[in-house]
Amino acid sequence: MRRVIYDVAVSRDGFIAGPNGDVSIFPHTGEHVDAYNERLLTYDTVIMGRHTYEFGYQFGLPAGAKAYPHMRHLIFSEGIQLPQDAEVETVRADFATRVEELKNEQGGDIYLCGGGMFAGLLAESNLIDVLRLKVAPVVCGGGTPLFANVSERIDLTCLSSKLYESGVEYCEFTLQ
Template sequence: MHPIIYDVAVSADGYICGPDADVSAFPHSGPIVDDYMARLQNYAVALMGRATYEFGLAHGLPPGANPYPHMRSIVVSSKLELPETSEIELWRDLSALNTLRQQAEGPIYLCGGGVLAQALAQACHLSELRLKRAPCILGSGIPLFAPGTPSFTLSLLEQRDYGNGLLYQAFRIP
């Protein structure tokens, strides 16, 4: 069964974006981003929630386009509507998740957001958490995990200091 890996940028106070989906406080270039882009090549499937996909639409992604063309992409949403010619799959719920984990050609990249991460954690489907920690306080926005996420203890797998307060951490989720 392939792992689901939550690989995401996060502020020091635990937000993956600020108010109005603002991600300007996170680095958009440099070694930490280069390493993230290299990790993306190892994922077989991108799994995201509606708000994450709509973030791409707000930044010029055409409706139905795949934001990760080198991998299969799935949006989980009960409300999103996409064109018939969509390059991505639309799931209304997570009922096919076990089948996906068994049949995917490699690791599954959870690229957001907090609500979907909470649902996957609740169902014990998250295998690893990879954080690109930024030295900023956003104060509000979308949290790393939505309220209601069960508590769990993480095991540190890797840590890399990029200087200037930027830190990469990878954790195994039991």
């Protein structure tokens, strides 16, 4: 069975973006970025919600294009509008069921790319297998939470951790 891996940068107070989607709060250079880029090569599928996908538009990603050329893309959104010739697939309903189906397909690990609301839905459905955090040495006080709308405790088991010179701490957990 394939694993869903939530691999994301987070502030010390638990936000994956600051107010107004600000990601400039995270260090964008250093060994932790190199390690993340190496991990990206191990995923063959990426899943994300609408807001995470559309966030790429401000960095030049055309609507319907792949953000990660080597990965199959599934965008989970009831309302996103993409061109008919889009390189990405859209999932409009039964999100948890579709992720379960993906996990049962042949292939490598599935990269859950950002999206606190989508991550919260998957966590509530027990569909995230591994949490990989790049914990930045910053407190932003608000923004997009790591998990939104989670109503029950999620226990984690730490598999590994590493502190980088940049002050970013990488932590890998399994979810119980």
